[in-house]
Amino acid sequence: MITHFYPVALRIITCVIAVCSAVSATLLWTAPPPQEFPVLEPAYVQLGAVFLLVVLGVVVPVAALIAEPLKYLLLKIGLFTAAGFGNALMLSPLIVVPLQETFTAVAAICSAALTIASIVTYMESVERRNARRRATT
Template sequence: MITHFYPTALRIITCIVAVCSAVSATLLGTAPPPQGLVVLDPTDLRTTAVVLTISLGVVAPVAVLIADPLRCLLLKAAVFAASGFGNAMMLSPLLVVPFQETPTLLAVICSLALTVASIVAYMESVERKNARRRANT
């Protein structure tokens, strides 16, 4: 059942993840560096967070759309899990800026939803292959 809706959900929710991640990275990139850090350089921390958010939250999920929706499902699950954790990093009290929490939280929830959907679609495809193999023997 999920494999029927998975390609459409993949496109729509991936676009939501990419847009929310881009908005979050833009808000963080335009904000001043975080204050109160003693050991870490605030500018380097902000730059690293922006680069990770762009790479894990925008580039990687959009790159997943290039492949066939029902191929490499475990790889897609791993990419969306990394995207979710990369966006969750942006919710740190040291990094968060005003208005950034909402798009970041939406990106995290959508990424984790696609991770679960990819795993379920993979399990369903394996079950279908096993059923075909049993029917042939």
């Protein structure tokens, strides 16, 4: 059942992840650097967080849309898991800014949902393949 709606859900939820991550990165970039790091340079911490959020939150999910929706499902599972972890890392109380945590939380939840949907779709495709194999033998 989920395989039927997976291509549409992939496009919609991936766009939500990318937009929320981009807004979150923008809010994090425009905020003043966090001062809670006595050893690390605060500007570098902020730059690293923004870079991580852009790469794992925007680039990686959009790259998953390049292939056909029902192909390379294991790769998509890994990509959306990485996007979810990247967004979840930005929920640290040391670097979070107002309103950014909302967009980051939405992106992390959507990444987790898309990871689960990709796993279910992959398992359904494996089950169909096994059923076809059993029917031919």
